[in-house]
Amino acid sequence: MGISSKLGNLGVVTTTLETAVNWGRTGAMWPLLFGLACCAIEMMATQASDYDMSRFGMELNRATPRQSDLMIVAGRVTRKMAPVVRQLYDQMAEPKWVLSMGDCASCGGVYNNYAVVQGVDEIIPVDVYVAGCPPRPEQLIHGILTLHEKIKGERIRDWA
Amino acid sequence: MQIPAALNPVEEVKAKFGDALLHHKEFRGETTLIVNPDRLVDVMLFLRAAPGLVYNYLSDISAVDYYPNDYGDDFKSDFRPERFGVSYHIYSMLYNRRLRVKAFAAEEAPQLPSLTPHWPAANWLEREIADMMGVKFEGHPDQRRLLMADDWDGHPHRRDYPLGKETVAFSFNIEDIQKNKPIAKE
Numbered sequence: 001m002g003i004s005s006k007l008g009n010l011g012v013v014t015t016t017l018e019t020a021v022n023w024g025r026t027g028a029m030w031p032l033l034f035g036l037a038c039c040a041i042e043m044m045a046t047q048a049s050d051y052d053m054s055r056f057g058m059e060l061n062r063a064t065p066r067q068s069d070l071m072i073v074a075g076r077v078t079r080k081m082a083p084v085v086r087q088l089y090d091q092m093a094e095p096k097w098v099l100s101m102g103d104c105a106s107c108g109g110v111y112n113n114y115a116v117v118q119g120v121d122e123i124i125p126v127d128v129y130v131a132g133c134p135p136r137p138e139q140l141i142h143g144i145l146t147l148h149e150k151i152k153g154e155r156i157r158d159w160a
Numbered sequence: 161m162q163i164p165a166a167l168n169p170v171e172e173v174k175a176k177f178g179d180a181l182l183h184h185k186e187f188r189g190e191t192t193l194i195v196n197p198d199r200l201v202d203v204m205l206f207l208r209a210a211p212g213l214v215y216n217y218l219s220d221i222s223a224v225d226y227y228p229n230d231y232g233d234d235f236k237s238d239f240r241p242e243r244f245g246v247s248y249h250i251y252s253m254l255y256n257r258r259l260r261v262k263a264f265a266a267e268e269a270p271q272l273p274s275l276t277p278h279w280p281a282a283n284w285l286e287r288e289i290a291d292m293m294g295v296k297f298e299g300h301p302d303q304r305r306l307l308m309a310d311d312w313d314g315h316p317h318r319r320d321y322p323l324g325k326e327t328v329a330f331s332f333n334i335e336d337i338q339k340n341k342p343i344a345k346e
Contacts, residue, residue, distance in 0.1 A: 114324065
C-alpha cells in the first residue's frame with residue numbers, strides 16, 4: 001500500500017498483481033461442503049455463530065466441487081471412500097487447496113487398521129495439516145489462516 | 161385361545177432329525193444345538209413352525225473363526241469339527257426364550273445353505289458374514305459384498321487377515337516409514 005492510503009486518501013492504491021490476486025483468493029475462499037466423521041461436527045461449529053468462519057470470507061460451503069476452492073478433509077478416510085474423495089478433488093477447479101483436519105485425516109490417527117487410509121496425503125496432495133482429535137474450532141481457524149499465509153506467499157511464476 | 165405347552169427344543173430336534181443333531185450343550189442357561197449343515201434349513205424351519213417351539217424371530221446370525229492361535233488353545237474343550245462356526249440366534253416371542261443353532265463350515269471353500277429364501281431377515285446378516293468371514297451361502301439371492309468395497313481382496317474378520325496396513329510410527333522408524341509411504345501427486 002502506498003503512503004496515500006495511510007493518509008486516508010483512497011483515491012489511488014498501488015500494489016502488485018500477486019498481492020491483489022492472493023488477496024482475492026484468501027478473502028473469499030469457499031470450502032467444499034462435506035464431512036466424513038466427528039471432525040465435521042467441529043467444522044460445523046467453526047461455521048456457526050460462536051466462531052464464525054465468515055469473518056475470513058468463508059460464509060458459505062459450496063455443495064459442489066466445481067465452485068469450491070478449499071477441501072477440508074474432516075475425518076477418517078476409509079479405503080472404500082478414498083476413490084470418492086479423489087474424484088471430488090479432481091473435479092475442483094484450479095486453484096485448489098486441501099486442508100487435512102484432525103489426526104485421522106492426517107496420519108490415520110488411532111485407526112491403524114485395514115479399512116482406513118493412513119493419511120489422506122496418500123490419495124490427494126495436502127497443503128495444511130491440523131492436529132487434534134478432533135481439533136477445536138480455534139485450531140481449524142488457525143489452520144485456515146496458516147493456509148492463507150501460504151497463499152499470500154505464492155508468486156506469479158508458481159501459477160503462470 | 162389355548163397356547164400349547166412349551167417343549168424342550170433339544171428333545172424335539174433329536175426326535176425329528178436324529179443324527180442331524182451333532183451335539184448340544186447348555187451353558188449358563190443358554191442352549192446351543194450344533195446341527196449338520198445339510199439339514200440346517202430344515203431344522204430352522206421346524207423350530208420356527210412346530211407347536212411348542214415357535215422360535216419365530218431370527219435375531220442374529222454371527223460367525224466365528226476358530227483359527228489356531230499362539231496361546232496353546234487347541235479348542236478341544238468344545239465340539240468344534242471345522243474352522244468356521246456360524247451361529248443362528250433365534251427367539252420365541254410366544255414363550256420368551258432364546259436358542260442358538262450352530263453349523264460348521266470347512267476351511268477350504270466354506271459354504272452353508274442360505275436361509276434367506278425362507279426367512280428374509282437373514283438377507284443382510286448372511287451378506288455380512290459372506291463379506292467379512294468368507295463363508296458363502298448357497299442359494300442367497302444377492303451375493304454382493306455388504307460392507308467392504310466390491311473389489312476388496314480377502315475377508316477382514318478372519319483371524320489370519322493382517323490387522324494393520326502400516327507399521328506404527330516411532331522416532332526410530334519414522335524415516336523408513338516416510339520413505340516408503342505413498343504420497344499423492346497433483
